[in-house]
Amino acid sequence: MNYRFATKDDATEIKRLLAETDLHHEDITPSLLRHFLLGFDGSRLVAVVGLEIKIQSALLRSLAVDAKFRNRGIAAELVGKIESHARSLNVKTLYLLTLTAERFFAKYGYQRVERDSAPAGIQATAEFQTLCPASAICMVKQLGNG
Numbered sequence: 203m204n205y206r207f208a209t210k211d212d213a214t215e216i217k218r219l220l221a222e223t224d225l226h227h228e229d230i231t232p233s234l235l236r237h238f239l240l241g242f243d244g245s246r247l248v249a250v251v252g253l254e255i256k257i258q259s260a261l262l263r264s265l266a267v268d269a270k271f272r273n274r275g276i277a278a279e280l281v282g283k284i285e286s287h288a289r290s291l292n293v294k295t296l297y298l299l300t301l302t303a304e305r306f307f308a309k310y311g312y313q314r315v316e317r318d319s320a321p322a323g324i325q326a327t328a329e330f331q332t333l334c335p336a337s338a339i340c341m342v343k344q345l346g347n348g
Contacts, residue, residue: 237291258292317340
């Protein structure tokens with residue numbers, strides 16, 4: 203698996219993978235892609251995760267792995283890499299919304315919190331405002347120095 207950050211030229215393939223995995227992609231813009239990490243098998247995009255950074259907090263979003271590549275630890279590797287990237291940008295807290303992956307994220311230190319406990323910048327994202335239903339679980343992780 204080869205990893206690199208996205209460019210605007212990756213937008214179509216990112217949206218394709220997100221659509222195939224039933225994740226929202228309607229708000230993906232070239233400027234948002236700056237903090238999206240991509241995983242490739244050869245030249246094929248098979249995994250993605252992104253950050254929407256809001257000062258010292260960020261929304262972890264769009265974690266997707268192609269169905270043919272699941273159960274190989276790719277999602278865990280992506281989460282670890284994007285957390286390291288967030289730390290390098292001085293992000294202190296990661297938030298996410300999920301309908302299906304609460305147990306996965308809990309294994310990596312994310313804790314369930316009330317949705318309205320997220321900072322205003324996170325709550326102002328399209329994910330919070332319109333894309334994810336009120337039933338989505340909000341989770342948070344404090345990033346340490348490591």
